[in-house]
Amino acid sequence: MASPLSGIRILELGQFIAGPYAGLMLADLGAKVIKVERPGIGDPFRQFGIPGKSPQGYSHHFTAFNRNKLSLTIDLAKPRGQELFRRAASKVDVVIQNYRPGVMKRLGIDYDVLRKLNPRLVYCSIAGFSEDGPYRDQPAYDAVGQAYSGLMSLSIEPEDPRIRGQTVTDQVTSMQACNGVLAALYERERSGVGSHVEVTMVAASLSFIPDAITAYTQSGAVLGAQTRAAFSLGFAFNCADRKIVAIQVSSIEKFWHALLRAIERTDLNDDPRFKDRPGRITNFQSLIDVLRPLFAARPRAHWMERLNAEDVPCAPVLSVPEAIDDPEVRHLGMFHDLEHPRYGRMKTLRRAVRINGERERNALPPPALGEHTESVLRELGFTPEEIAQLRSDGIA
Numbered sequence: 001m002a003s004p005l006s007g008i009r010i011l012e013l014g015q016f017i018a019g020p021y022a023g024l025m026l027a028d029l030g031a032k033v034i035k036v037e038r039p040g041i042g043d044p045f046r047q048f049g050i051p052g053k054s055p056q057g058y059s060h061h062f063t064a065f066n067r068n069k070l071s072l073t074i075d076l077a078k079p080r081g082q083e084l085f086r087r088a089a090s091k092v093d094v095v096i097q098n099y100r101p102g103v104m105k106r107l108g109i110d111y112d113v114l115r116k117l118n119p120r121l122v123y124c125s126i127a128g129f130s131e132d133g134p135y136r137d138q139p140a141y142d143a144v145g146q147a148y149s150g151l152m153s154l155s156i157e158p159e160d161p162r163i164r165g166q167t168v169t170d171q172v173t174s175m176q177a178c179n180g181v182l183a184a185l186y187e188r189e190r191s192g193v194g195s196h197v198e199v200t201m202v203a204a205s206l207s208f209i210p211d212a213i214t215a216y217t218q219s220g221a222v223l224g225a226q227t228r229a230a231f232s233l234g235f236a237f238n239c240a241d242r243k244i245v246a247i248q249v250s251s252i253e254k255f256w257h258a259l260l261r262a263i264e265r266t267d268l269n270d271d272p273r274f275k276d277r278p279g280r281i282t283n284f285q286s287l288i289d290v291l292r293p294l295f296a297a298r299p300r301a302h303w304m305e306r307l308n309a310e311d312v313p314c315a316p317v318l319s320v321p322e323a324i325d326d327p328e329v330r331h332l333g334m335f336h337d338l339e340h341p342r343y344g345r346m347k348t349l350r351r352a353v354r355i356n357g358e359r360e361r362n363a364l365p366p367p368a369l370g371e372h373t374e375s376v377l378r379e380l381g382f383t384p385e386e387i388a389q390l391r392s393d394g395i396a
Helices: 018-028 060-064 079-089 103-107 111-117 142-149 169-191 201-207 210-219 227-232 253-262 266-270 277-282 284-296 300-309 320-324 327-332 373-379 384-392
Strands: 009-013 032-037 069-073 094-097 122-127 196-200 234-238 244-248 314-316 335-340 344-349
Touching: 009 018, 009 079, 018 032, 018 069, 018 094, 018 122, 018 169, 032 079, 069 373, 079 111, 094 169, 111 122, 122 169, 142 169, 142 201, 169 196, 169 201, 196 201, 227 234, 227 277, 234 284, 244 300, 253 266, 253 277, 253 300, 277 284, 300 314, 373 384
Parallel strands: 009 032, 009 094, 032 069, 094 122, 122 196
Antiparallel strands: 234 244, 244 314, 335 344
């Protein structure tokens, strides 16, 4: 069960994050994912490296979302390239694409065309907006999906608005796409026919914030950037050594009392502002103002020892290098080294899910552009003469 999708073949027409991450998750489960890229250029993320830090065409952005894949180059701008893709799609189980609405139809490789060639095909369309909706002609990236769905309003400060942190909508959309593909493959086992799986960045982002949605639809409450933290009594404090500690008391009363014991301020439970959970939520900013100087007076190690001794849910806020070296992370075995014949050794993540105690086996390093074109075409039934001609004509 290390590779439950072994035997499933996927063509991924993915760029940047949303399409490639969906393909990555399926590849990590054992599917053979063939990444289709434009000859000479490839996925634009190949060029998104830190200057002087990443090999040309093999940026850390690209490698992050494209391990365990094969790279097949096809020039889809040419009619023969489109025919090549249709022929390949007739022999695989899944196609994933995250082009703008209408592009695949214009190229003659949309679902309606491909399902006639391969009735068992599961075809997954990922886009910013629906193909028949009012925004179908607009471009979309992560920030656009976050903004339209309301997700961004839950993390952005109106007084100083700026985009911060990790992309969210891209990955959430990928996860929804992966779920849809898995469900469609399961349904195919019963029905014998494929399906068209569709997900937009807006829909996926909405699905990611059900609590904010129901807060409004059921209670008329519009949540803001600090609302969730107030309801869960979540804190982040600088300590005397400028290291940060994170705490989440949640709604469990015993953790509130444990926090007060840890900071030696049990008197705060007698403060009318904080004596019960509704009061702590209402006066959340005042509570932060009381706690902040307490934590700033001692180093983080002191507070971690005190908080852990009282069983308070807490953690040091680690940088990425610190997280990689953390004992729990090392114990999880989330990283391994892969070797690429051209680009050398690299440390990469493994899938988060263990099945019967196992993660993926025989992992592949992220591919060089077109690295597997000939071997993939041979596997899909193309003759050596056909492959040579496609190469000579710049189609593959």
